[in-house]
Amino acid sequence: MSQLIVREAFALSALNTFALPAQAAQYCALSDSSQLPEVLAAQQRSGLALFVLGGGSNLLLTQNLDAFVLHMTTQGKRVLSQQADVVLVEAEAGEAWHPFVLWTLSQGFGGLENLSLIPGTVGAAPVQNIGAYGVEINDRLHSLDAWDCQQEQLVTLNAQDCAFAYRDSCFKREPARWIILRVRFALYPAASTPLALEYGPIRQHLSHLDIAQPTPADVSRAVCAIRAEKLPDPRQLANAGSFFKNPLVPAQQALALLAQYPAMPSYPQADGQTKLAAGWLIEQAGWKGYRDGDAGVHANQALVLVNYGSATGAQMKALAQRIQTDIHERFAVALDIEPIVI
Numbered sequence: 001m002s003q004l005i006v007r008e009a010f011a012l013s014a015l016n017t018f019a020l021p022a023q024a025a026q027y028c029a030l031s032d033s034s035q036l037p038e039v040l041a042a043q044q045r046s047g048l049a050l051f052v053l054g055g056g057s058n059l060l061l062t063q064n065l066d067a068f069v070l071h072m073t074t075q076g077k078r079v080l081s082q083q084a085d086v087v088l089v090e091a092e093a094g095e096a097w098h099p100f101v102l103w104t105l106s107q108g109f110g111g112l113e114n115l116s117l118i119p120g121t122v123g124a125a126p127v128q129n130i131g132a133y134g135v136e137i138n139d140r141l142h143s144l145d146a147w148d149c150q151q152e153q154l155v156t157l158n159a160q161d162c163a164f165a166y167r168d169s170c171f172k173r174e175p176a177r178w179i180i181l182r183v184r185f186a187l188y189p190a191a192s193t194p195l196a197l198e199y200g201p202i203r204q205h206l207s208h209l210d211i212a213q214p215t216p217a218d219v220s221r222a223v224c225a226i227r228a229e230k231l232p233d234p235r236q237l238a239n240a241g242s243f244f245k246n247p248l249v250p251a252q253q254a255l256a257l258l259a260q261y262p263a264m265p266s267y268p269q270a271d272g273q274t275k276l277a278a279g280w281l282i283e284q285a286g287w288k289g290y291r292d293g294d295a296g297v298h299a300n301q302a303l304v305l306v307n308y309g310s311a312t313g314a315q316m317k318a319l320a321q322r323i324q325t326d327i328h329e330r331f332a333v334a335l336d337i338e339p340i341v342i
């Protein structure tokens, strides 16, 4: 068991993919979940609020974090049970997401392939119900173990308990309450995996490679290739992925906008609302490739804000607000920021 070290005024710039300068008032990495009681005691002694940190890929740090930052670095993944049509796997919160997806595929299990190459950790994946190419974590999550800081007890929650919605969950709504410790997924044997190929250019990509009967691993490779083409790698150009959520508007409003902009992508939802593509709206408004100092909108992907070097979180937020105001004035559509803003 490694010794717990609590650090003061700890720099977080290397621990968030936007590379934004900010310090944690106190910082402690948790590599062994059996040390949780000790960590919680240290946090209570500090008198600071708790903030759980994963891979820092969904954060906009606009100021120092006046908190006790608990960095989840716990490792471990395992197959819990394997039946003819369902496989149960479990991973600790600090496991990196994409290597975990690759591991499930290498074990011969399908179900997570569309979520390949999403940065971050397993423990953070349920927080915003990560989704890509027609699949969300709530489609595959079996259950998770978490520490409930409010009730001061360890709980096991199933997918229904997590109250998942589009890029949302109970964890996002009550951020200081939960520490997700490990997550279990219900997957499929590769051969009987129901593949989701309809969303985005997955099918075109596979047919381009002459793959008529794709395996989950083929779909994962296609998703990785499509994402690598479309999204900047945070190791090369600092960013936090999609910066705005795709807005939901009443069907009437979508029809009025479609009459004005017939090429506008729109996706009617089961609840009667229509989902619009935030990136399309931002591109139409002329923001793609815009740069103000080191804060900018990516040249190939209008949904991604980028830090070209030394932008601060406040500068990134100011740029985001200018875009939100402009989109509202042009289309009467409110854009919500996807990352957690500190």
Ligand SMILES: Cc1cc2nc3c(=O)[nH]c(=O)nc-3n(C[C@H](O)[C@H](O)[C@H](O)COP(=O)(O)OP(=O)(O)OC[C@H]3O[C@@H](n4cnc5c(N)ncnc54)[C@H](O)[C@@H]3O)c2cc1C
Pocket (backbone or CB within 6 Å): 017, 051, 052, 053, 054, 055, 056, 057, 058, 059, 072, 093, 118, 119, 120, 121, 122, 123, 124, 125, 127, 128, 129, 130, 131, 132, 171, 175, 178, 179, 180, 181, 231, 232, 233, 234, 239, 240, 241, 242, 340
């Ligand atoms: C290039 C790029 C592409 C992306 N693409 C996608 C995409 O396709 N789809 C998508 O949904 N997201 C995407 N994201 C966003 C991001 O990768 C995900 O939201 C990811 O799950 C965040 O994980 P993280 O470990 O980095 O979380 P962090 O950024 O560290 O934390 C995010 C939130 O989760 C909380 N949290 C973290 N770990 C825990 C835990 N163990 N217990 C409780 N709370 C916790 C934090 O307190 C914070 O509120 C992308 C980001 C980037 C940079």
